[in-house]
Amino acid sequence: MLDQRLVRENPNLIARELSRRGVKVDLTPLQKIAQQQRDIEEERSNLQAEGNLIGKTVGQKIKSGIDPKSDAIAELRIQGNKIKKKVSLLEEQEKSISEKLKEKLLSFPNIPSENCPDGNSEENNQEKWCWGNPRKEENLLEHWEIADRLNLFDTERSTKIAQSRFVTLLNQGARLERALINFMLDLHTEKGYKEVLPPVLVNTASLIGSGQLPKFAEESFRCSEDDLWLTPTAEVPLTSLHREEIIPSDQLPLRYVAYSPCFRREAGSYGRDTRGLIRLHQFNKVELYWFVHPEESKTAHIQLTKDAEAVLQKLELPYRVIELCTGDLGFSASRTFDLEVWLPGAKTFREISSCSICDDFQARRSSIRVKEGKTTRLIHTLNGSGLAVGRTMAALLENGQQSDGSIAIPKALVPYFGSSHLHPKCNN
């Protein structure tokens, strides 16, 4: 959420910055509303002060022995009633204006960082650096073809259980998924991340807090009878872990790692990535999340990205780092590095992690602050996948292909998986 004060005092700055994202808004009407809200608030609070004084006076007089039924007190009561009527009228106006204002404020995306390159689409994203040597042989299979041969998962039967875009992992496939989750959690906790296993049903306030609502309601699954939603990413429960808290500064940074299944409706992606593990309504993800002091968030962002990269490096998966341009930024982010893993079968790089800094955007929505001397200050939040598990499996399968049809498991994963290869023969 944007700062209400900034809307009042510097709406041009907001309009300019949002236009970098391709969001064209005229903020003058909103500024007017904000101004109006403040004017009414002032008038109302002055009246309330007057009313409070009358209340106190009556109390004092009665205490000092004046007859409650005397004319003097009756006069005060009449005055009090007059004020009350005025106040409730103003309150009504103020309420509807504040609601309008809040609704608008919640619908604006974050202001991009000054470091975020300008651009209006994917094409303006910048490649920052690469790691590893991508395999470029011609005859490599795509991951679902491999999975078919090795009997690692079943998508067709999953439609009996649920719908399309769900997967049921089988045999070594299920085992590999489990190994990956454990491997990732261990890797991050060894670096000092605190492990969290949050609820996957989250309430509306949590989704507003991290920025999924009110704008992206159609992306999440909802349990409408309970004010609960299936979490689209662990970023949501992790943000709410400290919602409406003031964190002592010596506790920062707080670094969390959480495994969670993630649920997305993938509205508007009909026909895209219909095969395999790339785009599902339910997938597993290990998420990294930082609460940091505002002064330290920029360096933290680099570190978070490195921590996500470490997973790919340990798994010996070639990847590149892409900095998103302003036009491609997510709603809450002010700057984002995407990690894209190389899929030699599909002959393409695929997003496997998105490492974002949100500045105080989520902190303001969620009211998460740090004590600084006598006052408080909004903290900064960062998040990144470390990593999306299903896509990691896809990458492992495609990158590990051997000429004999087996799949080599990276050394770091062997202790978790329990075997150095996936063999077509030992698949059941």
Place this chain on the structure above:
RNA sequence: GGAGAGGUGGCUGAGUGGUCGAAAGCGAACGACUCGAAAUCGUUUGAUGGUUAAUACUGUCCGUGGGUUCGAAUCCCACCCUCUCCGCCA
């Protein structure tokens, strides 16, 4: 699902109509004592909005939303949440 209890500041917890943002304790900060620390003593210590150059002034907040009243943490109504016991259950 049934029965009961309860939601007050960072925490524990008092407060059942009148200067109550709220006792007390704990915690925290500062000071004194000390070579230093502990203990002790003293002082300070909620959040958020507005006006202001600032001192300062002022609004709101006792789960949430309504209502009664000149005045509500306190009374009334609705809702939400938490806890305990019973039932069911991984």
